[in-house]
Amino acid sequence: MIAITPKEVELFADFVHSHTGIVLNSTKAYLLESRLGPMLEETGFSNFTDFFYAGYRSSKWVSRVIDAISTHETSFFRDQRPFDLLQSKILPEYFGKRQSDPEAFNFGLQIWCAACSTGQEVYSLAMIIAELLGKEIGQWNVTITGTDISENAIHKARQGFYTSYEVDRGVPLVQRQKYFEVKGEMLKVRDELQRMTLFKKMNLLGASGVNGLYDVILCRNVAIYFNQDNRRRLFETIAACLRPEGVLLIGSTESLHGVSDHFVRKESCNTVYYQAKCQTTNYSAKVS
Ligand SMILES: C[S@@+](CC[C@H](N)C(=O)[O-])C[C@H]1O[C@@H](n2cnc3c(N)ncnc32)[C@H](O)[C@@H]1O
Known part of the structure; x- marks a missing residue:
């Protein structure tokens, strides 16, 4: 493996931070060598x-x-409890409210x-929604927008092809049979789930992004890679995109304490979630 010098570590750490907000930790030399080494070898360079x-x-x-540098670790129904909360409380309440209000329906x-x-x-969210709405799904306009800075990750997400190892890590057998079809050695997410989804490449700290307001936002296991200033920026953006009664879910090891005072911390089904502190309507807000 080609060794990286301390000066080169700083060069790449600054570059990665300015493009993504990711702060490389103390293992950064090894991480850069192991993740970028193959690119150096492929392109014939002998130093970083x-x-x-x-x-x-x-x-x-x-x-x-x-x-190469960003960590893409994820899985279906990762950490399970936020999905239980959505399935047993937040989404049924949301659908119930909307149905009982003919104007909002x-x-x-x-x-x-x-x-x-x-x-x-x-x-995972699409499976929960399909289960909750059943045959009524056609009456609803559901969009789950997935964004990520990684082009490869978004490409894979859009394709919806997974190995059986990836699926079996989190999807119960009944749902595997219902929502995936076998395509050669891979499993493909069925069209009925894909129809609910929209994937876009987007830098959460960048200048352009997703426009609109959301009923539910999941921002899990990404802010941990940012410094405090960028965490604040990120949750400012999120606060501007959450509908007044919307719900925010963050990672199970993360907290908004000292990061943002736009949200109220709530707990149900052994899971923490957040709602806007000041539930005033701000329909002009957009991520930019
Ligand atoms: C560990 S994964 C988390 C995936 C998923 N949210 C979960 O919890 O299973 C972190 C993701 O954050 C993305 N990421 C890192 N910095 C980002 C940024 N500035 N803007 C958008 N996505 C970013 C990475 O590409 C990576 O896919």
Whole structure:
């Protein structure tokens, strides 16, 4: 493996931070060597400095480096409890309210999975919604928007192909049979789930992004990679995108304490979730 010098570590750490907000931790030298080493070998560079200066102006190179450096760990129904909360309380209450208000009925349901990686989180939500709405799903306009900075991750999410290992890690057998079809050695998410989804490449700290307001936002296991300033920026953006009665779910090891005072912490089904502190309507808000 090609060794990286301390100066090169700083060069790449600054570059990654300015493009993604990701702060590389103390294992950064090893992480850079192991994740970027194959790219150096493939392109014939013998050191990280030459590799950097030859590539950093190319958007394709930037995209590949970010893909390699960011951690895409995810799984279907990851951490289970937030999905139980959505399935047993939040979504049934939401659908019930909408149905009992004829004026609001058919407004639909808008969900944003920020930093969705390869899509398992999005399809887990789609399975829950399909189960809850059953045959009534056609009456609803459900969109689950999955965004991530990684082009490869978004591509895989959009395709909806997974190995049986990936599916069996989180999807119960009944749902596996109901919502996946076998395609060669892979399992493909069925069209009825894919129809609810929309995937976009998006930098959560960038200048352009998802427009709109959401009833539910999941932003799990990404803010842990950011510094405090960027966490604040991220949750400012999220606060501006959450509908007045909307619900925010973050990762099970994460907290908004000291990060944002826009939200009220609530707990149900042994799970923490957040709602807007000041539930005033702000329909002009958008992520930019
Ligand atoms: C560990 S995964 C979390 C996936 C999923 N939310 C979950 O909890 O299973 C973190 C994801 O954050 C994405 N990411 C990192 N920095 C980002 C940024 N600035 N904007 C958008 N996505 C980012 C990575 O590409 C990666 O796919």
